[in-house]
Amino acid sequence: MTATAVAPLRIGVIGVGRIGRMHAELIAHQVPGAALGAVYDAHEPSARSVSANLGVPAAGTAQEMFGDSELDAVAICSSSDTHVELLVAAADAGKAVFCEKPVSLDLGEVDRALGAIEAAGVPFQIGFNRRFDPAHASVREAVASGAVGEPHLVRISSRDPDPPPLDYVKSSGGLFLDMMIHDFDMARFVTGSDVVEVFARGALRIEPSFAEAGDIDTALVTLVHADGCLTAIDNSRRAAYGYDQRVEVFGSLGMAVSENPQAHTGAVVSADGVRRPPNPYFFLERYLPSYVREWQAFVEAVKGGATPPVSIPDARAPLVIGLAAGRSLREGRPVRIEEVQAA
Amino acid sequence: MTATAVAPLRIGVIGVGRIGRMHAELIAHQVPGAALGAVYDAHEPSARSVSANLGVPAAGTAQEMFGDSELDAVAICSSSDTHVELLVAAADAGKAVFCEKPVSLDLGEVDRALGAIEAAGVPFQIGFNRRFDPAHASVREAVASGAVGEPHLVRISSRDPDPPPLDYVKSSGGLFLDMMIHDFDMARFVTGSDVVEVFARGALRIEPSFAEAGDIDTALVTLVHADGCLTAIDNSRRAAYGYDQRVEVFGSLGMAVSENPQAHTGAVVSADGVRRPPNPYFFLERYLPSYVREWQAFVEAVKGGATPPVSIPDARAPLVIGLAAGRSLREGRPVRIEEVQAA
Amino acid sequence: MTATAVAPLRIGVIGVGRIGRMHAELIAHQVPGAALGAVYDAHEPSARSVSANLGVPAAGTAQEMFGDSELDAVAICSSSDTHVELLVAAADAGKAVFCEKPVSLDLGEVDRALGAIEAAGVPFQIGFNRRFDPAHASVREAVASGAVGEPHLVRISSRDPDPPPLDYVKSSGGLFLDMMIHDFDMARFVTGSDVVEVFARGALRIEPSFAEAGDIDTALVTLVHADGCLTAIDNSRRAAYGYDQRVEVFGSLGMAVSENPQAHTGAVVSADGVRRPPNPYFFLERYLPSYVREWQAFVEAVKGGATPPVSIPDARAPLVIGLAAGRSLREGRPVRIEEVQAA
């Protein structure tokens, strides 16, 4: 093995808010073969704080990072509306690029960004971290190995502990593009089959103020897959018992499920029955191992010259499903995926 | 307490095939306050065999039972196409009546039978036994007590271990009226809210010969309830791992679930992980306690002069939902309940 | 198959208090190939009540049953102090015999009864019903099949929901012979290895009045088996959460466990965590299926001319272990089994 082979992949992180800061810390401390090269944030104090804590330079502009020949890759973790320009710039600079979801809420813009990436041939991975959760991944493996046979029915429940603020919701693209987009990805991932039709029903049950944003907080969606599998996805913005993320694939030979971890494995048994603790509160507690594994997969792919495991088609398809879900909700009818593709 | 008060309720069972025989045995041996008075079956050897085993007379005709002043009640367990005439006859005879589901596959006929029952004022209970399953009942209790708050989302999975024979399917009314009708009842039961809209998708994945009957073997249905709750029901005619019956109500304060019992509580833990036994095979194994409790409720209501707990509206509504589901499947659109009511 | 082959095994039940009445009902209704022939109880009203309910004759004396040529077998369910004489009489009469545990609290008397049985060559089964519980049986099967390898460590917990009355305790032989005797049997059953040494510690923590009977209500016992396996058994006369019966065998290749069933499979999940119902209350609720299977095994063995599965050595060995446990408690030291055998 040459010196080059063992050199760490040097990654710069653009945007160090809550999620970007977490990525920076993971890259710095917990991802073998990776090194944090620099950080940047439009909000300078955030960049300075992370820079000081992790002992890496804070770039003055994002562009500075693209020009830095010591950086092998960039992680785009800034606000969604900046992703397209940054992806195009990364492609131009020839950097491997990891991007938090979504690429954009606008399909034309998504295609512009992904087109630039494709043309440049730079390694690209989109941040659907749940694919790397060991339990969800075990469901996919059970399907891929044939252990559950042909998938017939899928159930996905995804419920947050608390709704985001109204201001966030207003620019989020709505529940289907902000929250259920992870579940659309999960449905494609675990079945290995694309979606051809969407039927959505939604309601405002938790946070009436979301009406101002024209959004819903509760939804139930039916997907029809190309192979005939039927998927039900439900979402809620508030589960009183904490973050709830479950996936189930039922097929001709059996069923694979991923259930919620509990905060710990203690229980108290009394005349009132058995009491166990609630779920871990939210995604940082539940999905931390998935983020580490997500980075391991990216680093391994880039270093090995392979296409990263969640790449261009996976970045686009869930957005299309989400747009179809929105149309279904507005028009009160099932919507074919090609209706949106054509748009 | 007078002698009258402690006299058992004498029940005659009409139809002693698999399910009727089970009812007869339960009434004979396991339902306090009830006594088996007589049995009848159009297939004489069946009647004779049960009569001999349980030590009660076999009637020569169903009419003979209605005329028997020693019988307080009848249980109608014969084939579905005989239910309406028997219900009308029971009403005329002034007998309390328990009837296996469905009353009929024809809504007009259902209304004729239920109208006769109502006019006569005889106690009536329809055989939705799952309401009496202790786990499903605990879900309803959690909703009724307010423990889960307002219901927002319901998930019901109902999967049989093996498909019935094609001949049965041909006269069954199809998956929605034969199998999912139990789940439509469950959705109304656990939420306490009527259904206003149905969207159905179905597929033939297991038993291609069902195409001859114009039937499906796999389905996913969305229900919208009057109170805004959204329910997803999935059905399969074959679960490789045995009978699968789960209900979940998610609401503003939490969630109530009923899960599958396992055949026993043993487990083997090895380097391959933890292995537990599969589910009990089918409904006789799973739901026996619910049938006993169903009879206890009937006996208690009739003796106490109360309306039995699953009565006229509960006998009609699931059929209407099933008819709407069938239309939704054929027409590829959500169907409002009143579209079927008006028919 | 000849008529003889299909004739039911006719069984008479001697002693129809709580446990005997249950046996009589099971034989009458739930054991294929068996028929209840007659019942007897020294307390005449008990016999008359069961006789009337189940439609069989009530014998005037136990001896009458031994002389009844229509009875193939007797079930001895009367009080423990009557067992030896009844066993000897059954042996003399050439009846197959089922006997509730214990044969006697006196080892000499046990040997006299078992000697008579052996000499007469009549089929004999002792009522260690837990061996027939599907979960405990699955533990034994896992050991017998080699799935857990060589047994190294066994854990057995056995805790009643409430202590018996002091009067019962006074003639019960004490916790080791009345309650833990089932666990001594279980230790032999699941490991397939005899016990060679016992060390016992006990305490009075629940019911101080048991001091009058010189008894304890809480105990922890170490067994050393002939093959080197080490077993820990704990007993309590009161578990606030209901009947608790768990067995675990740990071996060179893994572990087999049987856990408690829950009253039902419902759960409520809220901000306080997950709440499930407590255990079924006591042995009649928990072990009913084991009693049915126990009778099936007896009937099958007697009809097939085989030795019943829990026979003479299994009736004796747990008593010896219990006597050794008592001596260990009194003398504060480990006691070898042969010390008691020699006595």
Next chain:
Amino acid sequence: MTATAVAPLRIGVIGVGRIGRMHAELIAHQVPGAALGAVYDAHEPSARSVSANLGVPAAGTAQEMFGDSELDAVAICSSSDTHVELLVAAADAGKAVFCEKPVSLDLGEVDRALGAIEAAGVPFQIGFNRRFDPAHASVREAVASGAVGEPHLVRISSRDPDPPPLDYVKSSGGLFLDMMIHDFDMARFVTGSDVVEVFARGALRIEPSFAEAGDIDTALVTLVHADGCLTAIDNSRRAAYGYDQRVEVFGSLGMAVSENPQAHTGAVVSADGVRRPPNPYFFLERYLPSYVREWQAFVEAVKGGATPPVSIPDARAPLVIGLAAGRSLREGRPVRIEEVQAA
């Protein structure tokens, strides 16, 4: 809050083998309010490697660290036979000190070290990390809060995935002092009651070569507590299914348990039953959160001027119980704790 109050507690780590390196990394990255000040290892390359990775100086001698006024505390993670001298030196230097278990295998030496610590009045914490595991801690909390009532019976199982090398075993003090010492601590922790008597049985079932070291690999121990509670502890050096660590306290009002976490929450359900993954492999996977919480407790106590939560008596008592267990095994009798104390 002054600048002093928010300054991190600067900790030097002595000994950076497997466990010391983990402590150094946790202090450097995951313990709020702590900073890694320096590292030392008698094996210089180990020290250099950790120093380079974590960006802190490597001291040339342990003494250099005691003299370093910038260090507030030291963590003693070197081999057990060096602990006593290092503890005495830390006490002399007035450093707060965290020490991995055991202090020493020799009770006189333990008393010399703890005496020096006590005389100097420096904060001291012993590394019984399992007390900080959230599940085990929940058991203690359930006892302390009164939720389980008075403790009557405790079960602790502790089984490693694989035995250590013979060379390690030879200097380890044997199973009771090397492995079960954690469980002796756990028994005291969860009950809140000291141990007064020990009875031990052990066997060599896994690794015959341990006979050379006079050691066992399988053991079952009975503890009698001062308050009358009875504890059973079993240990095995090899569990085929991975690290197994369970605690159960049964009391007058109920039971508190901590069970094993599973590697993930996925499961596959088929005609063969339900299959879940095995346990996480070993203590670094299972107990990482407990080590983080252990450090948080130490840092908080030292900064707040409080006595750390697992201090002098907790460092001594489990060693005494372990010595009593060894004597019990050799002499084949229960041993009172004071027999060892007096030695």
